[in-house]
Structures are given as C-alpha cells and as structure tokens.
Amino acid sequence: MTTYIRRAAALCLLLLVALLANTARVQVLEADRLLGNPANRRPVLARYAEPRGDILVEGRPVTGSQDTGQTLRYERTYSDGPLYAPVTGHASQTYGTTLVEDAEDGILSGTSPHLAGLPLIGGLGRPGGPGRGRHPAGHVATTIRAGLQRAAYEGLAGRRGAVVALEPSTGRVLALVSSPSYDPALLSGTGAEPAAAWARLNAAPGRPMLNRALHETYPPGSTFKIVTAAAALDAGVVTDVYAPSGTPDPYPLPGTRTLLPNEARGCDDASLAYAVRWSCNTVLARLGVEVGLTRMVAAARSFGFNDADLRVPSRVARSNFDADMSPDRLALSAIGQYDTRATPxxxxxxxxxxxxxxxxxxxxxxxxxTAADGGVVGRAHRETYARAMSPGTARTLGALMVDVVERGSGSNAAIEGAEVGGKTGTAQHGVGNQGTPYAWFIGWARAAGAPRPAVAVAVVVEDAAARREEISGGGSAAPIARAVMESALAAEGGRG
Known part of the structure; x- marks a missing residue:
C-alpha cells in the first residue's frame, strides 16, 4: 500500500512541477507573443479602463476624458481642438496617437515606469495589462502660451500655412500653429462616425491633419538669405556690410548663360546691407558662391538643416540644404531656391x-x-543645439534685420515702442516657378529696455486662392508675425 501512495505522490509532484513549468513558460517565455496577439484584448481594455492624463497649456487642461460606459470606457476629449491640434495631436481608440499624445503616451496612459514610486520595481511590470506596470495617469505641461497660439491661429484665418514662435534664450516653443486644422475629438472613439471623419479629413484638399509647422518643408526663399549672410560674415567674405559688392544686375549664374534677376530695384553693385533690406537675389547668390559649398553646408547645418533626428519631442521633418551641387545651383540654393527646403x-x-x-x-x-499627485516626473532644461554664428555676426545681422523692418520690405511687422528685426521672403515653386509663391516672414522682437528679445517667429502662408502678384512676405506673412510678437511682448510686460 505504501508503494502505491509513494507512486501517487511522485506523480502528483511531477504534475505540479509540469504545471509550474508551463506557467513559467506562458508568463515569461510566451508573454510577449501572447501580449501582442491580436486576439488578446486585455491590453486594449486596460488602456481605456481609466481616464487619460491631461495636456496643459499655461496650467489649464486642453484635453480631457469622457466616460462612455462602453467596453472601451474612456474616450479622449479636447478643448479648443482645432486651435491646439498641431500641439496635442490625437489619441484615438481606432487610429492611435500622434504628436504630444504619442511622444508622451507613457505618462498620459499611466504605463511609464517613471510614474512608479520605485521606478526599478515599476519597470519590472509590462505596460498594457492589468497590474502589469500601469499607474495612475500623469499630466504633460507644454511650453505653449495661449495668447500667442490664438494670435497665430486667428492671423492665418484658415489659410494654408503655419506659424512657429520660440523663446530665443531658452528654445521654448511658445506657439505652434498649422492651418487649416481639425478637431481631434472627431477621431477619439470607435465605430462609423470616427471612420467617416477619418476618411473625410484624409480626403480634404487642405490636408488639415498635416502638421505644416513640423512635418512640411517649403522653399524658404529670401528668408534663407540670413543664413547666407551669416556664412559670408563669419568666413570673412564680407568685412563691410555697407561697401559695394561689385555684383551686376542681373547676375550670370556660374558656368551658365542664365541670368538671375531681381524683383527689387537698385541692386546693381548693392551692399550687403541694401541687399538684405530689399532682398536682392543677385548679391546673396554671388556671396553663396564665394563662401563655397563646404562652408555653406556647414553654416546651414549649424542652424539645423540636414538634421533628421530633431525632436520637440514630436518628430520634425528634415530641412534640406544639398551637400553636393554645382556652383550655379549653389547660387540658387543660397537664396532659398533650387532644392533648399525648410520647416517653419x-x-x-x-x-x-x-x-x-x-x-x-x-x-x-x-x-x-507630472504624476497624478502632482509630483514632478521630468523637467526640461535649456540645451544648446549649436552655435550658428559668432556673436559679432549676430549683432551685425540683428541690425540689418531691424533695418528691414524700419526702412525696408518688412515694415508691416513694426511694433511701436519695440525693437523688431525681420526678413521677408517670397518663395517660388512649381514647374517653371509657376506655382503660387509662398509668403514668408521670420523675425524677432524685444521690448524697450528689455535685456534680450522675447520671441522669435516664422510665418509661412501658402494661399492658393490669392493672386500671384499680391503675395509677398511683407504683405501676407508679416502682419501675422506682428500680432504674435505683440502678444509675446504684452505677456512679458504682464509678467514683469
């Protein structure tokens, strides 16, 4: 009898060991495969079982969560959805996440191990399942300033284009607008309505879901002349910005019979100062050739061109300045044409x-x-990206940009009582340059008596409905930039 009991016990022990081994296999070796199995709905159910954390603008939530009572319980909601869509992106139960909703998904969904009281222990769990690395959702505070965002959005007034405003001393993005925009709440749930909205938005001729500020590149036109001027000054090709340049009007492109003309008058033998003020193509094209390809490529790279890894934290499209081209193409690239392209x-x-x-x-x-209880999880700090030019060159270009606004093509950006520097641009594009030109303005503004500029801004308007001859950086883009800069100066004054 004892023999049979021992055999039964041994069999039970063997079965127990087999059960434990199989459990370990399922929970450890097969866990990732089972977690990723399309038939496994537990991660999806868990993801939407609790409210999502909020994205904040100046401490105010511009997102929320709505209890639908459905299987996927909480849907994303948005306040002023079209205004902030280029910042927040969407968080859709059907179409996933984009922009900040995507870049900070771990914090907003509660799956980031940084939300745990003991990160090393929290990191052992696997996000996406009940009790496996999920914590109360955290919140994300943006650098956006509501007044600047609204000024940019209303300035574009539905026209195709984009506005970006930065705080020069820190790199904070103060405004990020793409137009036309859309309401991301339309895509939040599941079923026929979000599917119809997705199809409608993707088919819309204005491409409202395209983030033109971060993901679209344009020929920058004459605004790129600031890069070329910086390269020429730093290289010593120009030592006196008020001296005649010796550049003919029109300028023969090197190695060709093609003559490069000017839209502005008085560009024959013009100085660099005059060429920046009135945007003479000939002077800056010749300077680009004299600086040379190697130094021009290096200068463009120091401003951020050709960087495919830039994040804010969302991905930014690569701005382009060709590293291999003939002198005639270099001349065109130096004035923001040919293959030169840039994001706002x-x-x-x-x-x-x-x-x-x-x-x-x-x-x-x-x-x-921050965590749900308000504890800070992560904080951004100023970081130097690159030195684009010497301080002396920056002071010289700053004075030339002020001259553009006070005496030249950028007068529509002037703000009473403030120092404003700017550069206009009208970028040709399309086959034979027959497309409607893009209107550009870049600039910065400093309040009277302030130690440094409060804001730097870039505006591009691609208005297909406008008449070609009426589009210019000074006429279409500069007034929008002025409104954004005025808002920044008012906010700085209020804080002061």
Missing part, C-alpha cells in the same frame, strides 16, 4: 539664432511631466 520650425530657429547672439537653443515643447 527651422526658420524660427534661424531667427532665434540672430536674436540670441548666434547660439541656437534646442527647441522643446514639453516643460514638465
């Missing part, structure tokens, strides 16, 4: 470099991330 964020960085003494602060959009 990139051109705001160019303006900010001049405003901050030649140094480019790395732009960022998230100020702090």
């Amino acid at each position: 964020l990139q051109m705001a960085m160019v303006a900010a470099a001049v405003a901050d003494g030649g140094e480019v602060a790395r732009p960022y959009l998230v100020e702090t991330t």
Whole structure:
C-alpha cells in the first residue's frame, strides 16, 4: 500500500512541477507573443479602463476624458481642438496617437515606469495589462502660451500655412500653429462616425491633419538669405556690410548663360546691407558662391538643416540644404531656391539664432511631466543645439534685420515702442516657378529696455486662392508675425 501512495505522490509532484513549468513558460517565455496577439484584448481594455492624463497649456487642461460606459470606457476629449491640434495631436481608440499624445503616451496612459514610486520595481511590470506596470495617469505641461497660439491661429484665418514662435534664450516653443486644422475629438472613439471623419479629413484638399509647422518643408526663399549672410560674415567674405559688392544686375549664374534677376530695384553693385533690406537675389547668390559649398553646408547645418533626428519631442521633418551641387545651383540654393527646403520650425530657429547672439537653443515643447499627485516626473532644461554664428555676426545681422523692418520690405511687422528685426521672403515653386509663391516672414522682437528679445517667429502662408502678384512676405506673412510678437511682448510686460 505504501508503494502505491509513494507512486501517487511522485506523480502528483511531477504534475505540479509540469504545471509550474508551463506557467513559467506562458508568463515569461510566451508573454510577449501572447501580449501582442491580436486576439488578446486585455491590453486594449486596460488602456481605456481609466481616464487619460491631461495636456496643459499655461496650467489649464486642453484635453480631457469622457466616460462612455462602453467596453472601451474612456474616450479622449479636447478643448479648443482645432486651435491646439498641431500641439496635442490625437489619441484615438481606432487610429492611435500622434504628436504630444504619442511622444508622451507613457505618462498620459499611466504605463511609464517613471510614474512608479520605485521606478526599478515599476519597470519590472509590462505596460498594457492589468497590474502589469500601469499607474495612475500623469499630466504633460507644454511650453505653449495661449495668447500667442490664438494670435497665430486667428492671423492665418484658415489659410494654408503655419506659424512657429520660440523663446530665443531658452528654445521654448511658445506657439505652434498649422492651418487649416481639425478637431481631434472627431477621431477619439470607435465605430462609423470616427471612420467617416477619418476618411473625410484624409480626403480634404487642405490636408488639415498635416502638421505644416513640423512635418512640411517649403522653399524658404529670401528668408534663407540670413543664413547666407551669416556664412559670408563669419568666413570673412564680407568685412563691410555697407561697401559695394561689385555684383551686376542681373547676375550670370556660374558656368551658365542664365541670368538671375531681381524683383527689387537698385541692386546693381548693392551692399550687403541694401541687399538684405530689399532682398536682392543677385548679391546673396554671388556671396553663396564665394563662401563655397563646404562652408555653406556647414553654416546651414549649424542652424539645423540636414538634421533628421530633431525632436520637440514630436518628430520634425528634415530641412534640406544639398551637400553636393554645382556652383550655379549653389547660387540658387543660397537664396532659398533650387532644392533648399525648410520647416517653419527651422526658420524660427534661424531667427532665434540672430536674436540670441548666434547660439541656437534646442527647441522643446514639453516643460514638465507630472504624476497624478502632482509630483514632478521630468523637467526640461535649456540645451544648446549649436552655435550658428559668432556673436559679432549676430549683432551685425540683428541690425540689418531691424533695418528691414524700419526702412525696408518688412515694415508691416513694426511694433511701436519695440525693437523688431525681420526678413521677408517670397518663395517660388512649381514647374517653371509657376506655382503660387509662398509668403514668408521670420523675425524677432524685444521690448524697450528689455535685456534680450522675447520671441522669435516664422510665418509661412501658402494661399492658393490669392493672386500671384499680391503675395509677398511683407504683405501676407508679416502682419501675422506682428500680432504674435505683440502678444509675446504684452505677456512679458504682464509678467514683469
């Protein structure tokens, strides 16, 4: 009898060991495969079982969560959705996450191990399942200023284009607007309505879900002349900005019979100062050739061109300045044409470099991330991105940009009682340059008596409905920039 009991006990022990081994296999070795199995709905149910954390603008939530009582319980809601969509992106139960909703998803969904009281222990759990690394959702405070955001949004008034405003000394993104925009709440849930909205938005000719501020690149036109002027001054190609340049009007492109004309008058033998003030193509094109390809590429890179890894924390499209081209193409690239392309964020960085003494602060959009109880999880700090030019060159270009606003093509950006520097641009594009030109303005503003500029801004307007001859950076884009800069100066005065 004892023999049979021992055999039964041994069998039970063997079965127990097999059960434990299988449990370990399922929970450890097979966990990732099972977690990612499309038939496993537990991660999805857990993700929407609790309210999502909020995205904040000046301490006020611009997002929320709504209890639907459905299987996927909480849907995302948005306050002033179209106004802040280029910042927040969408968090959709059907179409996923974009922009800050995506870049900070771990904090907002409660799956980040940084939300745990003991991060090392919290990190052992696997996000996405009940009791596996999920914590109360945290919140994300942005650097956006509501007044600047609204000024930019209302300035574009539904026209295709974008506005980016930066704080030059820190890199904070103060405004980020893309137009036309959309309400991300339309995509929050599941079923026929979000599907119809998704199809409608994707088919819309204005491409409202395209973030033109971060993800679209444009020929920057004459606004790129600030980069070329900086390269020429730093390289010593120009030592006196008021001396005649010796550049003919029109200018023969090197190695070709093509003559480059000017829209402005008085550009024959014009100085660099005059060429910046009235945007003479010929002078800056010739300077680009004299600086040379290697130094021009290096100068563009120091402002942020050709960087495919820039994040704010959302991905930013790569702005382009060709590293291999003939002298005639270099001449065109030096005035923001040919294959030169830039995001509005990139051109705001160019303006900010001049405003901050030649140094480019790395732009960022998230100020702090916090746990549900308000404890700070992460905080952004100023970081130098690159030195784009010497301080002396920055002072010289700053004076030339002030001259553009006070005496030249950027007069529509002038603000009474403030120092404003700017550069207009009208970028040609399309086959044979027959497309409606893009209107650009980049600039910065400093309040009277202030130690440094409060804001740097870039505006691009691609208005297909306007008549070609009526589009210019000074006429279309500069007034929008002025409104944004006025808002920044008013906010700085209020804080003071």
